Amino acid sequence: MKRGFTVIEVLIAIVMLSVTAATVFPAVGWLIIKSRQLVYDAQAASVLQEGMEASYNVLLTGWDDMRAGRTYSPQVEFAGGEQRWAMTEGEEEVETRFTRGIQVGEVCRYNETGEQADCDDDDVTLDPESKLLTGKVSWTERGEDKVITATLLVVGL
Amino acid sequence: MTMRKGFTLVELMIAMTLSALIFVTVSSLLVTILTANTKSRRQEAFEQVKNDLGSEFSSTLRWAQEVVIGEDDSLTVDGKVYRADGGRLTKDGQAITPEGVRVESFSVNSLSRSADLTSVKVEVELTDASFNLAQDRLVVVVSQRQTEVGGGP
Numbered sequence: 001m002k003r004g005f006t007v008i009e010v011l012i013a014i015v016m017l018s019v020t021a022a023t024v025f026p027a028v029g030w031l032i033i034k035s036r037q038l039v040y041d042a043q044a045a046s047v048l049q050e051g052m053e054a055s056y057n058v059l060l061t062g063w064d065d066m067r068a069g070r071t072y073s074p075q076v077e078f079a080g081g082e083q084r085w086a087m088t089e090g091e092e093e094v095e096t097r098f099t100r101g102i103q104v105g106e107v108c109r110y111n112e113t114g115e116q117a118d119c120d121d122d123d124v125t126l127d128p129e130s131k132l133l134t135g136k137v138s139w140t141e142r143g144e145d146k147v148i149t150a151t152l153l154v155v156g157l
Numbered sequence: 158m159t160m161r162k163g164f165t166l167v168e169l170m171i172a173m174t175l176s177a178l179i180f181v182t183v184s185s186l187l188v189t190i191l192t193a194n195t196k197s198r199r200q201e202a203f204e205q206v207k208n209d210l211g212s213e214f215s216s217t218l219r220w221a222q223e224v225v226i227g228e229d230d231s232l233t234v235d236g237k238v239y240r241a242d243g244g245r246l247t248k249d250g251q252a253i254t255p256e257g258v259r260v261e262s263f264s265v266n267s268l269s270r271s272a273d274l275t276s277v278k279v280e281v282e283l284t285d286a287s288f289n290l291a292q293d294r295l296v297v298v299v300s301q302r303q304t305e306v307g308g309g310p
Contacts, residue, residue: 050298057276057300157306
């Protein structure tokens, strides 16, 4: 009877186990990172949507609350026992992780077609009834900078 | 030559220790996998509900003609009433959330600056119906769009 044979078997088993472990554990770690990323992405999208919706509401109440070329961040203010949106200038920190800013821009249109145009182009007119909102939410994730943006054309007739 | 019958004490102890080790590792791994599985299924149910409710409120509120926020935490959009009832969110009495997810609270706040157009923050707290420790929440902000000429600034 060869008694040394079992040692080889054990060695093979150990090698196979460690190979499996070495491939499975990084994969599990990657899955965990990925799922956390998805959670942050979803939160960021919700923060951005909140900003855009609030800005739309404030803009339609009056153009003067948000001036073109500036960046704002929506906040909830208490006025007369009621809560309502208010804009403060500059970017703000939301939920400790995200930085949010909503920029207001003028809208120019081609004189002939009425389509949206670059304000530096020829034959364009500034449209006083429209503003363009550009929202931006940025955050850092494992040392990497991430950003999502959204635009919304606000027409108040 | 003497024949060795059976194992020595040392061999037996090594074998027992090894099998105990393997047993502990495998069973703890199994428990981890099973817990992760339940967790992910629960998370999936939460995400599904949040997605459904998010798009429901976004699409109805955004283009609504009339939005009324009731005192009793109800929300009426164009005559359709949303309210939490018996752990489910209902729309005109019909449940729009599944049984496995419990709606703990449903609150609606008006944040509009404008008298004509609403801007509401809808907050829904969710827990797992069978296992109360797991929870999630949905916050969705929707501003009503201006659809009539003359309502702008």
